[in-house]
Amino acid sequence: MIIAVDGPAASGKGTIAKALARHFGLPHLDTGLLYRAVGLGVLRAGGDPASPDDALAACHFTDDMLDDTGLKSEAAAKAASQVSAYPEVRAALLQRQKDFAGQPGGAVLDGRDIGTVIAPHADAKLFVTASAEVRAERRHRELTGLGLTVHLEAVLHDIRARDERDSARSAAPLRKAEDAALLDTSDLGIDAAVQRALALVEARI
Numbered sequence: 538m539i540i541a542v543d544g545p546a547a548s549g550k551g552t553i554a555k556a557l558a559r560h561f562g563l564p565h566l567d568t569g570l571l572y573r574a575v576g577l578g579v580l581r582a583g584g585d586p587a588s589p590d591d592a593l594a595a596c597h598f599t600d601d602m603l604d605d606t607g608l609k610s611e612a613a614a615k616a617a618s619q620v621s622a623y624p625e626v627r628a629a630l631l632q633r634q635k636d637f638a639g640q641p642g643g644a645v646l647d648g649r650d651i652g653t654v655i656a657p658h659a660d661a662k663l664f665v666t667a668s669a670e671v672r673a674e675r676r677h678r679e680l681t682g683l684g685l686t687v688h689l690e691a692v693l694h695d696i697r698a699r700d701e702r703d704s705a706r707s708a709a710p711l712r713k714a715e716d717a718a719l720l721d722t723s724d725l726g727i728d729a730a731v732q733r734a735l736a737l738v739e740a741r742i
């Protein structure tokens with residue numbers, strides 16, 4: 538069974554995908570980490586995330602990079618959304634994601650283009666969203682919880698800029714697959730969002 542979970546930053550898709558994976562006993566891949574690894578790789582090499590050549594050179598990272606705590610930073614997120622616009626970068630990361638989705642027994646993947654590009658034949662697809670304001674508040678709480686001093690307005694600005702870049706790009710833009718169930722988590726706590734997600738998946742399998 539393959540479950541595809543897509544949506545914008547801080548929509549709750551990662552938490553939901555993890556909970557679904559635990560519930561169904563499936564392996565889970567947060568595909569945003571792959572793009573973050575490329576973005577962070579470019580920054581650490583002193584390159585420019587706006588350069589396709591620098592981005593492509595950073596696509597050959599090893600699995601241990603995916604545990605790097607630097608991937609959680611806003612700098613890595615921003616660089617990820619820049620490098621992810623290049624079709625060459627998406628192509629370089631494609632097979633790894635398809636292999637993960639194709640594991641015997643299935644998998645849960647979350648990202649921006651799982652239901653549309655990586656696993657168009659997924660058994661269940663969810664598109665998880667929430668208002669930009671609610672997502673900014675969540676991300677702000679998360680960052681301040683990590684001890685960082687950040688302003689809510691700045692977080693909201695970054696979220697809007699990332700939404701815009703992810704939705705406007707021509708290579709695999711962020712969009713809901715036609716056959717995906719829409720889950721708006723704006724007014725839902727974590728437990729309620731997970732319960733709704735579970736019900737939506739169960740109605741589809």
Ligand code: C5P
Binds near residue numbers: 546547568570617
């Ligand atoms: O999900 P996360 O916020 O970690 O993703 C970071 C960035 O990576 C996104 O803003 C997006 O530009 C890119 N991404 C993507 N396709 C995916 C997952 C993430 O383009 N499947």
